Amino acid sequence: HVGCGRVAARYLEIFTRGEISGARLGHVCDIERSRADEFSRKSNARAWTDLETMLREAKDIDCVTFGTPSGSHFENARAALVAGKHVIVEKPITMRPEQAEELGKLARDKGLMFGVVKQNRYNPAMRALKAMMDRGRFGKLVLGTVRVRWARDMNYYSSDAWRGKFLSDGGVITNQAIHHIDALQWVMGPVKAVCAHGTARINDIEVDDTTVAILRFANGASGVIEATTAARPDDIEASLSVLGEGGSVVVGGWALNEILFWKFTVPEAADETAQLDHSQVIPTSYGLGHAPLLQDVVDALKRGEIEPPVNATEGTKSLSIIHALYRSMEDNGWVTVGTSSKRLGIGG
Ligand SMILES: NC(=O)c1ccc[n+]([C@@H]2O[C@H](COP(=O)([O-])OP(=O)(O)OC[C@H]3O[C@@H](n4cnc5c(N)ncnc54)[C@H](O)[C@@H]3O)[C@@H](O)[C@H]2O)c1
Incomplete structure (x- = not known):
């Protein structure tokens, strides 16, 4: 998970309380070292402070979830898709519709999941x-x-x-x-x-x-x-x-x-x-929708499918x-x- 701020606390709960099965929080990333370290301490995930470095060096990542500021969703999600990772991004999908469409196309072309959280x-x-x-x-x-x-x-x-x-x-x-x-x-x-x-x-x-x-x-x-x-x-x-x-x-x-x-x-x-x-x-x-949504993401990926609960077209x-x-x-x-x-x- 990238971005260890307010909404990320929900992700931390979901993974540390075992609210979903079939996936593990392996890596957490925040540009603020103290936030990444705190999440790492609470979850046993490895802490990173640079997205590109994490994407390059952590070979066991299948899917990246983003809880970074809204204005950074486009660039961050694109970097993860380019690195060959499935991506789930917090709302809003991007700041502008054409950015979401571009990412949707990139994901489809690469056979990757790209979806947004609408819990x-x-x-x-x-x-x-x-x-x-x-x-x-x-x-x-x-x-x-x-x-x-x-x-x-x-x-x-x-x-x-x-x-x-x-x-x-x-x-x-x-x-x-x-x-x-x-x-x-x-x-x-x-x-x-x-x-x-x-x-x-x-x-x-x-x-x-x-x-x-x-x-x-x-x-x-x-x-x-x-x-x-x-x-x-x-x-x-x-x-x-x-x-x-x-x-x-x-x-x-x-x-x-x-x-x-x-x-x-x-x-x-x-x-x-x-x-x-x-x-x-x-x-x-935030409600209680994050866990079932993420469970559907995990289940789809396990079946080898790339259709997320809310895809780029829906999210746009x-x-x-x-x-x-x-x-x-x-x-x-x-x-x-x-x-x-x-x-x-x-x-x-
Ligand atoms: N689904 C929901 O109900 C819900 C609720 C709250 C927030 N959100 C969305 O989640 C996103 C984050 O919101 P928040 O309130 O948690 O914000 P926040 O500011 O509390 O947290 C964002 C975190 O991202 C980190 N960050 C910034 N740029 C980064 C980068 N390039 N790489 C790694 N980390 C980086 C920041 O240091 C910060 O810790 C927003 O897009 C927001 O709209 C969704």
């Missing part, structure tokens, strides 16, 4: 919702709404230089709400056009801490995004509501982990216990929506998805 897709509540959508129970879709009301203050944004910048991070929609935007399009289908407004309302950052948007889906449904890191004093919720002619479901909680509403016009016996059956208590806003969909949202803020109006921001992932 909320593994939440039981999200799986249950998606299954109902795939079965057609919602009928004609009306409205999909995403709400992320979380609290991140200047201690968070100042904790590392990459945070809160267009080049290396992006704002609340790129860093936090990307999961929920991914969930929205995963369940409701492709987004055609967006109209957004974003501000840095109470955090002193160059990117948005609060963004609202309206969406038009390709299937004719409407959508709403409300995302903020300026909720105070604490995280409130992260939810997705899906309304259709055939029924409505709201998945909420801290991070899409609880069924809050579940009713269909043609009821089934299992509907009555859906709330109990598919809700989950989670220890952090939420990124493309986010780019359209920023472009809409830049141009002040409706933007077709597929149009990229002039700022996100670009320096200067």
